[in-house]
Amino acid sequence: MNKKQFLNSLDESLQKLSSDERQDILQDFEEHFANGIAEGKSEEHISASLGSPNHIAKELLASYLLEKAEKTETTGNIIRAMWAVIGLGFFNVVIVLGPFIAIAALVFAGWASSIAFIASPLLVFMNVILNPDTFILFDLFFSMLLCGLGLFIAVGMFFITKALIHGFVRYLKFNTKMVKGGLKHV
Amino acid sequence: MNVQFKKGVLELCVLVLLDKQDRYGYELVQKISEQIAISEGSVYPLLRRLTKEEYFTTYLQESSEGPSRKYYKLTDKGRMYLRELTREWKEFSNGVNQLIKEGVSDE
Numbered sequence: 179m180n181k182k183q184f185l186n187s188l189d190e191s192l193q194k195l196s197s198d199e200r201q202d203i204l205q206d207f208e209e210h211f212a213n214g215i216a217e218g219k220s221e222e223h224i225s226a227s228l229g230s231p232n233h234i235a236k237e238l239l240a241s242y243l244l245e246k247a248e249k250t251e252t253t254g255n256i257i258r259a260m261w262a263v264i265g266l267g268f269f270n271v272v273i274v275l276g277p278f279i280a281i282a283a284l285v286f287a288g289w290a291s292s293i294a295f296i297a298s299p300l301l302v303f304m305n306v307i308l309n310p311d312t313f314i315l316f317d318l319f320f321s322m323l324l325c326g327l328g329l330f331i332a333v334g335m336f337f338i339t340k341a342l343i344h345g346f347v348r349y350l351k352f353n354t355k356m357v358k359g360g361l362k363h364v
Numbered sequence: 365m366n367v368q369f370k371k372g373v374l375e376l377c378v379l380v381l382l383d384k385q386d387r388y389g390y391e392l393v394q395k396i397s398e399q400i401a402i403s404e405g406s407v408y409p410l411l412r413r414l415t416k417e418e419y420f421t422t423y424l425q426e427s428s429e430g431p432s433r434k435y436y437k438l439t440d441k442g443r444m445y446l447r448e449l450t451r452e453w454k455e456f457s458n459g460v461n462q463l464i465k466e467g468v469s470d471e
Binding site: 203205206207208209210212213214215216227228229230231233234237238241245354 | 389391404408409412430433434
């Protein structure tokens with residue numbers, strides 16, 4: 179690959195970034211080539227030592243998406259960042275996707291039970307309407323107790339969800355630092 | 365070497381090279397690849413990330429040969445981070461060295 183091919187391929191893989199940022203990145207590599215050429219190296223030699231532009235782009239994209247997820251912690255942003263981090267290496271499927279599924283399941287279960295608890299008096303009323311003769315007072319009081327409990331869980335879940343999402347983004351960041359670095363696979 | 369340490373090690377290399385003097389990208393890459401086998405291109409994403417995390421600032425300087433160069437300068441925050449990483453690295457490598465020594469003498 180010569181310099182032009184390398185830069186074009188990098189540019190193409192970075193389409194998701196803003197053009198300012200892309201220009202800045204390409205400038206860094208232009209400079210790298212210029213310095214290597216000044217030392218008498220060939221363009222092919224320099225680009226071979228740099229490694230695959232595709233892989234470099236992946237790393238740049240992962241940190242860009244992570245930064246975005248950190249700024250605005252929406253589900254979409256976090257999932258995109260997660261896929262990008264997973265894309266950095268097969269190993270990451272286990273250590274990134276695993277915790278994500280566990281956290282997602284926990285959050286889902288928490289909210290589901292709180293909603294079910296809150297809705298339980300409604301279920302009692304429905305039961306009364308459908309089968310008027312089976313009503314017992316205990317059902318009503320118990321469902322009201324559950325409803326209160328559900329409200330408490332909902333408030334708790336609100337904070338837990340926030341903390342978990344925040345923690346997960348930090349975990350993703352930690353991963354891009356530690357996993358799959360620039361050392362060659364010897 | 366364990367994949368999990370690769371990036372951490374590269375980060376430490378870059379930080380340590382900038383401790384005494386400011387350097388430009390190409391120079392950093394050359395210095396590191398003189399010692400360890402790296403895919404040189406990975407250094408640049410790393411430099412960008414560490415700059416965004418405010419461990420470095422950058423400035424452009426004209427050079428006599430070719431285009432102007434982007435220099436990286438370690439900030440105070442970066443220097444603190446370097447101290448921390450160095451300490452962790454020493455603890456880690458001392459531990460491994462100790463185990464190797466014991467392993468060899470047992471044989």
